[in-house]
Amino acid sequence: MKPARFDYIRAGDIAEAHTALAECGKDARVIAGGQTLMPMLSMRLVRPKVLIDIMHLPALRKIEASGNDIRIGAAVRQAELMAWPDLRDSLPLLKAALPWVGHAQTRSRGTVCGSVAHADPSAEIPLSLLALDGAVELSTRRGKRRVAANEFFTGMMSTTRADNELIEAVLIPKSQACTGYAFQEFGRRHGDFAIVACAAVATDKSIRLAVGGVADKPTLRDWPALDGTALTDALDAFAWELDARDDLHATARYRRELVRQMGLATIEEARKCRA
Amino acid sequence: MPRLSADARHTIRFTLNGRAVEAQAEPRMLLTDFLRHELGATGTHVGCEHGVCGACTIEIDGATARACLTLAVQIDGANIRTVEGLAPEPGRLSVLQEAFRRHHALQCGFCTAGILMSLDNYFRRKPDPSEDDLRDFLGGHLCRCTGYVPILAAAMDAAKRLREAPTDA
Numbered sequence A: 001m002k003p004a005r006f007d008y009i010r011a012g013d014i015a016e017a018h019t020a021l022a023e024c025g026k027d028a029r030v031i032a033g034g035q036t037l038m039p040m041l042s043m044r045l046v047r048p049k050v051l052i053d054i055m056h057l058p059a060l061r062k063i064e065a066s067g068n069d070i071r072i073g074a075a076v077r078q079a080e081l082m083a084w085p086d087l088r089d090s091l092p093l094l095k096a097a098l099p100w101v102g103h104a105q106t107r108s109r110g111t112v113c114g115s116v117a118h119a120d121p122s123a124e125i126p127l128s129l130l131a132l133d134g135a136v137e138l139s140t141r142r143g144k145r146r147v148a149a150n151e152f153f154t155g156m157m158s159t160t161r162a163d164n165e166l167i168e169a170v171l172i173p174k175s176q177a178c179t180g181y182a183f184q185e186f187g188r189r190h191g192d193f194a195i196v197a198c199a200a201v202a203t204d205k206s207i208r209l210a211v212g213g214v215a216d217k218p219t220l221r222d223w224p225a226l227d228g229t230a231l232t233d234a235l236d237a238f239a240w241e242l243d244a245r246d247d248l249h250a251t252a253r254y255r256r257e258l259v260r261q262m263g264l265a266t267i268e269e270a271r272k273c274r275a
Numbered sequence B: 001m002p003r004l005s006a007d008a009r010h011t012i013r014f015t016l017n018g019r020a021v022e023a024q025a026e027p028r029m030l031l032t033d034f035l036r037h038e039l040g041a042t043g044t045h046v047g048c049e050h051g052v053c054g055a056c057t058i059e060i061d062g063a064t065a066r067a068c069l070t071l072a073v074q075i076d077g078a079n080i081r082t083v084e085g086l087a088p089e090p091g092r093l094s095v096l097q098e099a100f101r102r103h104h105a106l107q108c109g110f111c112t113a114g115i116l117m118s119l120d121n122y123f124r125r126k127p128d129p130s131e132d133d134l135r136d137f138l139g140g141h142l143c144r145c146t147g148y149v150p151i152l153a154a155a156m157d158a159a160k161r162l163r164e165a166p167t168d169a
């Protein structure tokens, strides 16, 4: 398994990355950690003519507070975010979700934004971004725009990013007072793709559940603070609406059942850790 | 901003186990093939070639990496460590390698180079891992021979010895 031929451009700064994308964005792929893109290249699922490497740009390797958000640059590795001292206080959902992303040996190079760029429907980081009302910062030579997570992911590995745009950062709102966050996942083995993953955000007035691995993109549902059968009925309705499919790893029915059971468990966990 | 053409071979200069080296690669060449075929450093093994098995694990600029998920052109200027760099001198094994031998933590040895490189890096960051930490960490490697129990025992033993006499690494 070897990639097909491509030219390689190592961007020296963000402006160079923009220029390269403006000139050949349609036939190009941006590479950072490469933990998802490299297997796709080797299996020839993608055959770009040009690869634009942004991994060496220090300007993109920053985690910083920006208003109410934490801004994570495109070259920040998953392991770096995991080791970030404020993670527990500022982004407790990410603290819970990141250990499920691949393995330590891939998190050391895989980037937070790379996972968002690929938009795998079972990936943990896009799911967390959606659950927290995060956003993606896209830039070109001409300027920047900010796209909310619920508009960014459009389907199976597809997003609203235009060919000439660089994902420069993701913005994730900081955790709120009196709000609980929880993440749970079920897969064949730890580190495999999720069969179902759940992220829950709970306050005393509301419940939010985001589910990955079932539909063709992570999917969100908000409810008031339901309990008992009202909650289980709501979860049941949500599970049916998710358009689950059978595949190699699990049947649609099995996935729906996981949404009901694990969804409930995740919501309960979020309620318990409400600070 | 140089654009490296797909059809040409380009000179890549980097540090391999403390030595400055250079060789030629097309942009699409994987780092595994580059190390093994262009530089003859066959200690780094190739199992799955898509990031799943861990046999090709090495260290790039101090961080663990799958060599099969890296392009040779990406490591221009980088500092690379591979299994060939573990032994302190010819004929002497590192503490970790010695523990693998003592505990029969390898049979065919196909997975071993990657696991050694992973653990070597891990112990420097986390000298006192619990057994659970190590189980979770070793989940990033596949071994079809040992059943993992001897690997875990060797890792625990090596971590302990390294804590007691860290200079022998």
Ligand code: FES
Residues within 6 Å of the ligand: B045, B046, B047, B048, B049, B050, B051, B052, B053, B054, B055, B056, B057, B066, B067, B068, B069
């Ligand atoms: S050969 Fe690289 S992970 Fe299997």
Ligand code: FES
Residues within 6 Å of the ligand: B105, B106, B107, B108, B109, B110, B111, B112, B142, B143, B144, B145, B146
């Ligand atoms: S010793 Fe044979 S695969 Fe691990």
